[in-house]
Amino acid sequence: MESRHIFILIILLIVLDALALNSSFGLIYASGILDDHYSRGEITLFLIFLNLTWLISSLINRTYNEANVQSIKALFKKMSITFLIQVLLLMVGLSFIKHIQFFNAHTFYILLAQIIGTSTVRLVIYYSERLYPKLNLYKKKIVIIGNHDLAxxxxxxxxxxxxxxxxxxxxxxxxxxxxDERNSKKINKLKDTVKFAIENNLDEVYTTQFPEQCQDLQGVLNLAEKNCVRVKYVTSFIRYKREEEAFANSSYIFNNFYDGIPILVNRREPLSFIGNRIAKRLFDIVFSLFVIVFLLSWFLPLMALLIKLESKGDALFLQLRSGKKNKPFYCYKFRSMNMNKDSNNLQASRNDPRITKIGAFMRKTSIDELPQFFNVLFGNMSVVGPRPHMLKHTEEYSKLIDQYMVRHFLKPGITGWAQINGFRGETKHHEQMLGRVKHDIWYMENWSLFLDIKIIYKTVVNAIKGEENAF
Structure with a gap:
C-alpha cells in the first residue's frame, strides 16, 4: 500500500464502520426493548459477538484491502459479502449458547440498522469524492508515455x-x-505538452519505452527528475521474465505488479512503501518530542538569553529552505551570526566575521540546529535525511549536478549520511556537493530504522569530538 490517501481512507472506513455497527446496536438498546428479554451480561456478550464476527468477516473477505476500496461498486460488493459472512458466523457462534434465543426480531432490527449505517458510510465517501475535487490533491497525479498495448x-x-x-x-x-479544440489550431508538439505536465505538479511518469529505445524520452525523463517526478517503466510479464536476468544486471529494479503488469524503477526506495514511512514518522515524532520536552524546554530559553545578551536581534533564525518535492519551508535555527543582509544568499565560511562568539561555539557543536526538532515535529523535516539547502543554492546546483533534485524525494533531515561521512558545512567546490548528493541518494536507496539510529549515534559522537568542517 503506497498511497497515503488510500491508507487514510482505509483507516477512516474501518473507524466509521465500527462506529456504524456499534451505533446501530446502541439505538436498539436505547429503545429499551432488549432489557425486557436479556440481562446486561447477555447484551454485552451479543455486542462483543457482533464486533468480533464483523472483524473476522472483513479479514476473510479482505474488505479493507487497497484494491477493494477503489470504487463505490467494490465498496458495496465487499460490504454485502462481509455482512453475509458475519450473519453466518453469528448463527454458528451463537448456536452454542443454547439457553439464550438471540435470533429473533430484535436481532433483525440490529442487523438492519448496521447494514444501513455501513451503507451510509460508503455513500458519504462516494459523494465526497465526487463533490470535492480538492480530494484529487491527495492522489498521485500521473501520465503514461507509450503507444504499446501495455499503455x-x-x-x-x-x-x-x-x-x-x-x-x-x-x-x-x-x-x-x-x-486546441476551441480555436481549431495546432499549438505545439506533444513532447512539449508532456514537459508542461511534468512542470505542473505531476507525481509520476509511467513509460512503456526505455531511454535506450527513444532519444527524445531521455530528455523528458531527466526533466522529470529535476522536477521531483518519479519515473517508472512498464514491461510485459513475458518480456520481464525473458529479460529478468538482464534487468538484474542493469540499473532497473522490480517495483510492483499492477494487474499482473511488472513495473520497474531505476533505484530502490524503501520509503516509497507507506509502512516504512509510518515507521520513520513515528520514530521522528517520539524522538523529537523527547528532545523538546527533556532538553529544549529549559535549554532554548537559556540559549535565547545568551544570544540576545551578545548581539541584537531575535534568538531564533528562520530561513526558507528547500523541502520535500522542492517545497520551501521555514527552517529554525539558533541565530549564530550578527544580523546581516547576506544570510539568505551566502554560506558561512571559516573565520566568517558575521559569526558571533556564542555562535561559533554553537556551530562547532551543532547546537544551532537543535530548534529544528520543532520542524521535525511539525512534519517539515525528519531527524535523518538530506540536509536542506537555501533556495538559491538549490536553484544553482540543480543546473550543475545531474540527479541533484533526486535528494528532494525525501524530507530533509537535521543530520544525514552525507554529514557523518564528512560532507557538511560550506561547499566551495563542485566535487563537495557532488559527494553530498551521492551520499544522500545512497541513503534514500538503503534506508532502514537501524541506519537512522546509526547516523544519529555517529552524529552525537562527532559533535562531542568536534568536526573539522563544523564552523
Whole structure:
C-alpha cells in the first residue's frame, strides 16, 4: 500500500464502520426493548459477538484491502459479502449458547440498522469524492508515455483505481501535434505538452519505452527528475521474465505488479512503501518530542538569553529552505551570526566575521540546529535525511549536478549520511556537493530504522569530538 490517501481512507472506513455497527446496536438498546428479554451480561456478550464476527468477516473477505476500496461498486460488493459472512458466523457462534434465543426480531432490527449505517458510510465517501475535487490533491497525479498495448492496459488499471491515482493524460508519439479544440489550431508538439505536465505538479511518469529505445524520452525523463517526478517503466510479464536476468544486471529494479503488469524503477526506495514511512514518522515524532520536552524546554530559553545578551536581534533564525518535492519551508535555527543582509544568499565560511562568539561555539557543536526538532515535529523535516539547502543554492546546483533534485524525494533531515561521512558545512567546490548528493541518494536507496539510529549515534559522537568542517 503506497498511497497515503488510500491508507487514510482505509483507516477512516474501518473507524466509521465500527462506529456504524456499534451505533446501530446502541439505538436498539436505547429503545429499551432488549432489557425486557436479556440481562446486561447477555447484551454485552451479543455486542462483543457482533464486533468480533464483523472483524473476522472483513479479514476473510479482505474488505479493507487497497484494491477493494477503489470504487463505490467494490465498496458495496465487499460490504454485502462481509455482512453475509458475519450473519453466518453469528448463527454458528451463537448456536452454542443454547439457553439464550438471540435470533429473533430484535436481532433483525440490529442487523438492519448496521447494514444501513455501513451503507451510509460508503455513500458519504462516494459523494465526497465526487463533490470535492480538492480530494484529487491527495492522489498521485500521473501520465503514461507509450503507444504499446501495455499503455492501454495500464490506463485501464489507473481508471479502475481512481481513489489512488489521478490520470492526467496518456501520451503516445512525441512528434504528434496537439490541437486546441476551441480555436481549431495546432499549438505545439506533444513532447512539449508532456514537459508542461511534468512542470505542473505531476507525481509520476509511467513509460512503456526505455531511454535506450527513444532519444527524445531521455530528455523528458531527466526533466522529470529535476522536477521531483518519479519515473517508472512498464514491461510485459513475458518480456520481464525473458529479460529478468538482464534487468538484474542493469540499473532497473522490480517495483510492483499492477494487474499482473511488472513495473520497474531505476533505484530502490524503501520509503516509497507507506509502512516504512509510518515507521520513520513515528520514530521522528517520539524522538523529537523527547528532545523538546527533556532538553529544549529549559535549554532554548537559556540559549535565547545568551544570544540576545551578545548581539541584537531575535534568538531564533528562520530561513526558507528547500523541502520535500522542492517545497520551501521555514527552517529554525539558533541565530549564530550578527544580523546581516547576506544570510539568505551566502554560506558561512571559516573565520566568517558575521559569526558571533556564542555562535561559533554553537556551530562547532551543532547546537544551532537543535530548534529544528520543532520542524521535525511539525512534519517539515525528519531527524535523518538530506540536509536542506537555501533556495538559491538549490536553484544553482540543480543546473550543475545531474540527479541533484533526486535528494528532494525525501524530507530533509537535521543530520544525514552525507554529514557523518564528512560532507557538511560550506561547499566551495563542485566535487563537495557532488559527494553530498551521492551520499544522500545512497541513503534514500538503503534506508532502514537501524541506519537512522546509526547516523544519529555517529552524529552525537562527532559533535562531542568536534568536526573539522563544523564552523
Amino acid at each position: 492501454s492496459l495500464l490506463e485501464r488499471y489507473f481508471l479502475k483505481n481512481k481513489l489512488s491515482f489521478n490520470l492526467a493524460g496518456s501520451f503516445t508519439d512525441f512528434n504528434t501535434e496537439v490541437v
